[in-house]
Amino acid sequence: MTSPKRLHIGLSLAPTWLSGDAWRRADSNVEGLFTSAFAIDLAQRAEAAHLDFVFRPDVSCLPVEMLESGPGFTSLDPTILLAAVAQQTSHIGLVSTVSTTFYPPYVVARQLQSLNWISNGRVGWNIVTALQGHENFGLEQMPDADERYARAAEFTELVHQLWGSFPFEALTIDRANGCYADTTQVRPVNHEGTYLKVKGPLNLPAFPGTRIPLIQAGASESGRDFAASVADLVFAPTPDKEAALELRRDLGRRAERHGRSAQAIRLLPGLSLYLADTREQARAVFMQTHGRMNRARKLASIKEMTGLDLADWPLDRPVTRADLPVVAPDASSRTHSSLLRRLIERESLSIDQLLLRPEVISAAHWQVVGTVDDAFEQIADWAASGAIDGFIAAPGGSVESLNLFLDQLMPRLVQAGLFREGYSGSTFAHHLDEQG
Ligand SMILES: Cc1cc2nc3c(=O)[nH]c(=O)nc-3n(C[C@H](O)[C@H](O)[C@H](O)COP(=O)(O)O)c2cc1C
Structure with a gap:
């Protein structure tokens, strides 16, 4: 019998277990959210379970209306936070989120390479x-998605050039002859492209012996194509196994078209885990978390994504494929709007059912509401079907759910041969490239 392929597993540092109403629980420690200790403790526990990486999603704005009902999009700067985490961990990968639409590439190349030095080669970049x-970056309007991807492709290539502009090998540090660096190896990049103009070189050398893995999430046509051209892994919303199988196959094919191997790109869906000792308790935790949701805001988001106005929809009338406007509006995330359309096309749900589905509450992520056994069985099944290369855990509902993931589900996966027993290296790229 062949042993199962080992999964790659990350943990979201965005406190998903405090989302909805979960932050109101007595043990939520929500007061600690803006301390570095909050993330350090999580990263240390994830490292004790030998996870590939911790991951900090991020946005550069604050939708104030969300703040009344929970911490929402508030967050420390991810790269600065991970520098603090790096000091208190030694093996786990540290994935920061940085936007190619808003930030200057020189700053991004420098910050990520700095974090790579601070962490001894453990950085990943979620592009x-x-x-x-x-509005926070002086732009009159958001560039459309295809333009953002075109800029992202140029930006990413440029950041790689900047990392390569000062190779580690240029540091000769020859005390006897007074020669610190071989300057012939340190070259400007002289980039003048469609969107960006940067001279270079970067003012710090590349950390030696490893690369900085790249992660991408958008799964529209242009998002998939961009990911297939550069990404080591894709953080994907795949609400069901079929969606994951389709996306994984498609990404592999696209990677090959870009001259890469299909295995070079790994699919790691987000996995929302509402875990408790029994299914009934897990369901109760889920309902306590999402039962009091802001209905008007959810309906507005459905309208933005699909064009469907459900404001006066009768409670007993299912929402069906025929109700969807023929032409979908220009949604900011085509990934999420097409997954929501897909759900409405495939199932006829009442409005109350629709409002509790992952496509509406959690960015369309794969979701398990149940026991550790339930989660284990689904993960083992998706892995055996070849639908995933791993997942990014987003425990939901309670701190207990997070604890069950780290303390019970992870050991089960190790026991089943689906996850490593210990680290065999100490860079993020090493964990990803490690053979199962
Ligand atoms: C699962 C997922 C997670 C994302 N996380 C972030 C994030 O943390 N910060 C951010 O600014 N954008 C995030 N995005 C937005 C994407 O970077 C992208 O701009 C958007 O999905 C539009 O691309 P698309 O048309 O391919 O969907 C995320 C998108 C997806 C699908």
């Missing part, structure tokens, strides 16, 4: 083209 926040 986002972003969904909102253009």
Whole structure:
């Protein structure tokens, strides 16, 4: 019998277990959210479970209306936060989120390479083209998604050039002859492209012996194509196994068209885990978390994504494929709007059912509401079907759910041969490239 392929597993540092109403629980420690200790403790526990990485999603704006009902989009700057985490961990990968739409590439190349030095080669870059926040960067309007991806492609290539502009090998540090660096190896990049103009070189050398893995999330046509051209892994919303199988196959084919191997790109869906000791308790935790949701805001978001206005919809009338406007509006995330349309096309749900589905509450992520056994069985099944290369855990509902993931589900996966027993290296790229 062949042993199962080992999964790659990350943990979201965005406190998903405090979302909805979960932050109101007595043990939520929500007061600690803006301390570095909050993330350090999580990263240390994730490292004790030998996870590939911790991951901080991020946005550069604050939708104030969301703040009344929970911490929402508030967050420390992810790269600065991960520098603090790096000091208190030694093996786990540290994935920061940085937008290619808003930030200057020289700053991004420098900050990520700095974090790579601070963490001894453990950085990953989650490349986002972003969904909102253009007003905070002097832009009159958000560039459309295809333009954002075109800029992202140029930006990413340029950041690689900047990392390569000062190779580690240029540091000769020859004390006897007084020669610190071989300057013939340190070259400007002289980039003048469609969107960006940067001379270079970067003012710090590349951390030696490893690369900085790239992560991408958008799964529209242009998002998939961009990911297939550069990404090591895709953080994808795949609400069901079929969606994951389709996306994984498609990404592999696209990677090959870009001259890469299909295995070079790994699919790691987000996995929302509402875990408790029994299914009934897990369901109760889920309902306590999302039962009091802001209905008007959810309906507005459905309208923005699909064009469907459900404001006066009768409670007993299912929402069906025929109700969808023929022409979908220009949604900011085509990934999320097409997954929501897909759900409405495939199932006829009442409005109350629709409002509790992952496509509406959690960015369309794969979701398990149940016991550790339930989660284990689904993960093992998706892995055996070849639908995933791993997942990014987003425990929801309670701190207990997070604890069950780290303390019970992870050991089950190790026991089943689906996850490593210990680290065999100490860079993020090493964990990703490690053979199962
Ligand atoms: C699962 C997922 C997670 C995302 N996370 C972020 C994020 O943390 N920050 C951000 O600014 N944008 C985020 N985005 C937005 C994407 O970077 C992208 O701008 C958006 O999805 C539009 O691309 P698309 O047309 O391919 O969907 C995310 C998108 C998806 C699908």
